[in-house]
Amino acid sequence: MNDILNDIKTFEAEAIARLNSVLDKQALDALKIELLGRKGKLADFSKAISKVSDEMRPQIGAAVNRLRKLFEEHIASKEQTFASAVKKQTIDYTLPVRADFLGHKHPLLQTVDDIVDIFKSMGFEIASGPDVETDYYNFDALNTPEDHPARDLSDTFYLKKGVLLRTHTSPVQIRTMEKHKPPVRIIAPGRCYRSDYPDASHSPVFYQCEGLYVDEGVSMADLKGVITAFARTMFGKDIKVRFRPHFFPFTEPSVEYDFSCVICGGKGCRVCKNNGWLEISGAGMVDPEVFRAVGYDSEKYTGYAFGMGVDRITLLRYRIDDIRLLYENDVRFIRQF
Ligand SMILES: [Zn+2]
Missing domain, CATH: 1.20.1280 (Monooxygenase)
Structure with missing residues (x-):
């Protein structure tokens, strides 16, 4: 059994x-x-x-x-x-929408909006131009010589001979002045491209904001005033601005301008490499050669132009230490702003 x-x-x-x-x-x-x-x-x-x-x-x-x-x-x-x-x-269609999935503006574009608002309040109008430019608008009309290093293949993305991805927003100056007689007072925010290898402070795509003011009797003092007013509105009334002589083909005289370090207040820290100043961008009085290219009378009119690194300003205001974070579009990062 x-x-x-x-x-x-x-x-x-x-x-x-x-x-x-x-x-x-x-x-x-x-x-x-x-x-x-x-x-x-x-x-x-x-x-x-x-x-x-x-x-x-x-x-x-x-x-x-x-x-x-x-x-x-x-x-x-x-x-x-x-x-x-x-x-x-099984998907439950009756569940309420999760509010934290709602999108919002990218920190970079929030900065563009804020820059635009500040300059609009000072009487500037917004202008724009194409990302794909010609040699003429990106270099020639901006008085950039044929042998200028910026024209090199290693610095500029060429799509074909004479056609490129703009390396700065300055071509918008030319396009605007071609269409409008002075006075002209514009800012032009937009994407620019340079063949940089990406690292913490370089990206092959970046944002600039161009400024241009042309009228009778515009001076370097006006340029200093407008940049200083911008710095104080963006970063607070204690920000100091300094201008250093520089060279650009399309402005004469040319300057580079710095803001006192927004992290340490000018005392010196890792971000400002202990010198208390942060390099923001370049500016200057529009070169008469540029006026000639667009048919303005350089005896009658003067003007200033400035560039502004939007990425740099975004990194500083949000205390971000790597530019690549702005372009990776990782939602875990973007949701923090
Ligand atoms: Zn500092």
Whole structure:
């Protein structure tokens, strides 16, 4: 009679192995009938009980009952697993919209907006031009000599001969002056491109904001005034501005201008390399050669132009230490602003 007990053991091992390998509800239902059904294997064992000796009967009865309970538990647990898997795949359309998924302006464009607002309040109008420019607008009309290093293939992205991705927003000056007689007072924010290898402070695509004011009697003092007013509105009234002589082909005289460090207040820190000043961009009085290119009378009119690194200003105002973060569009980063 130990044969029956051995059969039950073998059957148990097989059945449990099969139960564990069942992959879906349909297969589980079929196996359930096979194991626990009236014509199932367990029922066969029950029937056999009547044929065994009185002595063996309780043992076999207990073994069959234990097996039934074991199968029922296994099946119930499998059924629960399949049911919750189905639930996970179901989309509940009645759930409320999650507010934290709403988009907002990129920190770079928030800075563009703020720069634009400040200059608009000082009477500037917004101008724009194409990202794909010609040699003429990007270099020639801006008095940039043929052999100027900025024209080099290693600095500029050329699409084909004479056509390039603008390396600065200054072509917008030319396009605006070609269409409008003085007075002209514009700012032109936009993307620029240079073939720089990306690192913490360089990106092959970056944002600039160009400024231009042309009228009778515009002077260097006006330029200093407008840059200083901008710096104080953007970073607070304690910001100091300094101008250093420089050279650009399209302005004469030319300057580079710095803001006192917005991180340490000018005392010296890692960001300002301990000298208390942050280089912002270049500016100057529009070169008469540029006026000639657009047909302005350089005897009658004078003007100033300035550039502004929007990325630099964004990094400073939000205390970001790597320009690449502005272009990777990682939502975990962008959501912080
Ligand atoms: Zn500093």
